[in-house]
Amino acid sequence: MARDLMSDEEWAFFERFIRTVRAPNGLKPTNHRLVLDGIFWIARTGSPWRDLPEEFGKWSSVYRQFRRWTLAGLWDQIMDALNESGAVPHALQMIDSTMVRAHHPLPGRALREQCPEREAAGAQGGTPRQGLGCSRGDFTTRIHLLVNAAGLPMRTEITAGQTSDYLGFDMVMADNLPTPSVLLADRGYVADSIRKSMDRRDVLPVIPMRKSRKMRVGVNRSLYRLRNLVERCFNKLKNARRVATRYDKTAESFLGFVDITSIRLWVRHLST
Structure with a gap:
């Protein structure tokens, strides 16, 4: 198993934002937590997408979801919410x-x-x-x-x-x-x-x-x-x-x- 995976508390934070971004074809997501962990693994290691471990799913599917979320402005939405939280x-x-x-x-x-x-x-x-x-x-x-x-x-x-x-x-x-x-x-x-x-x-x-x-x-x-x-x-x-x-x-x-x-x-x- 890959290390530095999300805790339940961290996933609960991301999940509420991810649910607001619907798939373009309206299909029910498979396992967004696993996909997000795969994206975090790529960010931490700097590895090519094709080297993504199989435990995270098909690399091309994880990459497409990363691009979909990025172009939909998901990360900007989360950053704005954090800045406005007053925490x-x-x-x-x-x-x-x-x-x-x-x-x-x-x-x-x-x-x-x-x-x-x-x-x-x-x-x-x-x-x-x-x-x-x-x-x-x-x-x-x-x-x-x-x-x-x-x-x-x-x-x-x-x-x-x-x-x-x-x-x-x-x-x-x-x-x-x-x-x-x-x-x-x-x-x-x-x-x-x-x-x-x-x-x-x-x-x-x-x-x-x-x-x-x-x-x-x-x-x-x-x-x-x-x-x-x-x-x-x-x-x-x-x-x-x-x-x-x-x-x-x-x-x-x-x-x-x-x-x-x-x-x-x-x-x-x-x-x-």
Whole structure:
């Protein structure tokens, strides 16, 4: 038997959301708990879908169900419900990004033209539209992350590896999320537009200034030290090998694995 399977308590949490997503042909589901455990196994091990152990069922059926749930927005629904639950304080939030390397067969011809010094073969259309880009000579994807005071993910988005943190800020600071009182970020988010956006939302930005900035703004260093929560969250997310390295051709599938891993962090935190 595979290890790290869902507990009854964890399955009870997921089941109520899964029941709201009907199969397109109206057929009764076979064993969604087993399918979900199979998806978790792929996320944790980073293995190819075809290597899924037989105990989880036919690999192609598990893959199709994963894609069906992902495209139906199931993981987004669960993340929204967790954020709206009020189970964790949201007055303090942190934002950051990290890059993950794409597995070498992923980028297609269009991306190889952007990075002619790198060779790869595989999926055509591996363009920035799919969250793949050329950064420092490697094909990478950037994960943008917003976490709460407990260090739990609130919103994750992906872009091409060369994308700036400024663009990621606008993507994860969604209007449907609880508004923080204080937002912690590193020097990558030093921009007048970000400070103006926070002022409009009545949020205190705690962001160290670059030495090149003429106008200086003081930073509460004791408060800023709490930003390590977002770094620790990235470390936990990357324990899932399907997140630490990008094996998925489409942006939807890769972001789906990031969200799945985020949800499991929430569930395990709430159960302790």
